Amino acid sequence: MSHIEQIPAYLTWKIRHKVMYPDLDFDKAILPNDDDGLHLGLFDENVLISVVSLFRNGDSMQFRKFATRSEYQHKGYGSEILRYLMEYSKNEGCNHIWCNARKSASGFYSSFGFIETEKISHANGYDYVIMERTL
Numbered sequence: 001m002s003h004i005e006q007i008p009a010y011l012t013w014k015i016r017h018k019v020m021y022p023d024l025d026f027d028k029a030i031l032p033n034d035d036d037g038l039h040l041g042l043f044d045e046n047v048l049i050s051v052v053s054l055f056r057n058g059d060s061m062q063f064r065k066f067a068t069r070s071e072y073q074h075k076g077y078g079s080e081i082l083r084y085l086m087e088y089s090k091n092e093g094c095n096h097i098w099c100n101a102r103k104s105a106s107g108f109y110s111s112f113g114f115i116e117t118e119k120i121s122h123a124n125g126y127d128y129v130i131m132e133r134t135l
């Protein structure tokens with residue numbers, strides 16, 4: 001049985017690093033403003049499987065560093081936490097949500113109603129596109 005709860009930033013770092021930046025220094029997984037974020041973890045049988053970090057700016061919520069442990073991907077955990085964070089953001093009064101998506105994940109976000117903007121970038125060997133939707 002899975003559940004989602006707020007977790008301290010430091011609990012996200014290992015999964016972020018292992019899933020997103022395995023070839024870079026561990027420090028790359030730490031955001032300078034992690035203390036300003038709200039961090040969510042999805043647990044199944046007390047194993048931390050998926051993490052994501054929320055940063056609010058006015059009525060807009062950004063989510064960052066969304067990662068599911070590799071061996072648990074494509075099992076629906078990411079969808080569960082994404083649905084949760086959209087509902088959470090709406091309940092908190094936000095009317096807009098966005099992320100700087102890896103191009104490889106853009107289809108996943110599209111299936112949740114996110115639209116690709118024209119803001120594209122490239123960093124750390126990955127192509128990114130800002131995706132957004134109203135809540």
Ligand SMILES: CC(C)(COP(=O)(O)OP(=O)(O)OC[C@H]1O[C@@H](n2cnc3c(N)ncnc32)[C@H](O)[C@@H]1OP(=O)(O)O)[C@@H](O)C(=O)NCCC(=O)NCCS
Pocket residue numbers: 019020050065066067068069072073074075076077078079080099100101102104105107108109111
């Ligand atoms: C993006 C990410 C967080 C999604 O997490 P996830 O737990 O794999 O998400 P889900 O399992 O809910 O969905 C992922 C895919 O599996 C599919 N899926 C979900 N449940 C499934 C099941 N039971 N059987 C088969 N496929 C399934 C979904 O349809 C989705 O397909 P799509 O990518 O073609 O849209 C994860 O792939 C990840 O950590 N990627 C590497 C880091 C990254 O790119 N992060 C995002 C940065 S923007």
